Amino acid sequence: MPRIGMAYMVARWEEKAIVSAARSRGAELELLHMPSFYAIIGDRGLGAKLPSVVLQRSISHYVALSSTLLLESLGVRVVNRGQATAAANDKVWSLSLLAAAGVPTPVTGVAFGSDAASKLAEEIGYPVVVKPTNGSWGRMLALADDWEDLRVILEHREYMPQPEMKVHLIQEYVKKPGRDIRVTVVGGRPVAAIYRYSSHWITNTARGGKAEPAPTEGELGELAVRAAEAVGLEVAGVDVFEDPERGYIVNEVNPVPEFKNTVAVTGVDVAAEIVDYLLELARR
DSSP, rough: OOOOEEEEEEEHHHHHHHHHHHHHHTTEEEEEGGGGOOTTTTTTHHHHHHHHSEEOOOOOOHHHHHHHHHHHHHHHHEEEEEHHHHHHHOHHHHHHHHHHTTTTOOEEEESSHHHHHHHHHHHOOOOOOEEOOOOOOTTTEEEEEHHHHHHHHHHHHHHHSSSSGGSSEEOOOOOSSSSSEEEEETTTTTEEEEEEEEEOOEEEGGGGGGGEEEOOSTHHHHHHHHHHHHHOSSSEEEEEEEETTTTTEEEESSOOOOOOOOOOOOOOOOOHHHOOOOOOHHOO
16 A cells, blocks of 8 residues: 655644545555654655655645645655645636636736726726635635725725735625535546535635535536646635626635535545545555
8 A cells, every 4th residue: 555645734624534534445644744844855865755645734825835845845746736736825826827727717806006906996896805815714805895995995904014915806796696616626526516605795614604515517517627727736625606697607726625514515525535536646
């Protein structure tokens, strides 16, 4: 049985499920606890002692990217790869890749100052959503119904010390039917999908949204796979909106997706799908 590994920071439900799935298959899953891990960049000697394939599950975007790049410098095959993780974590980068691949997305623009942001919002048309260029769980999203709303949001962002807050990603507000869709993609296959319902315009289940099973066959699953492949992700959570006129459009892709709620409502063993994919890569 080939050796596989998992890089992680905190053992959440998902990481424990992956450990259990590996154990049930008799696979050797080596746990790389990132707060305790260190290595010299390019140390292939250490790399030879590590599992040939490592799944990245670090909860921090920055730790996930840096540790992936470090492991890749040691000659380790990481899922997802460093460049794909970097692209997925940067909304401007990932949306650019999706657009280049012809994947439908919400109308989105980027501005670097308040005056430019005002003009951009007028061009897109209110209401608009103002997003950080990175982040997850629906954090730091703001809805502007008009210029006065946008002015307050931009003023608040200008006082924030983080330089990324001076980059204003402005997106159309998609009139979705009280829900969005999360499709989990593993190894080029849509293995499970859920509808996420909420009375709030942010429908992320981490923010209290409720989940129900969604189909993976047909157009929805195919679009999710196209989106994951456009960004280079092998394991991904693809968030999809249903636009009343345009149909399915991809909002974003996630390189370290949570899947507890997906498993709970669909019964699909996502952890087993991931472990099987890792073992397949390790056998090559």
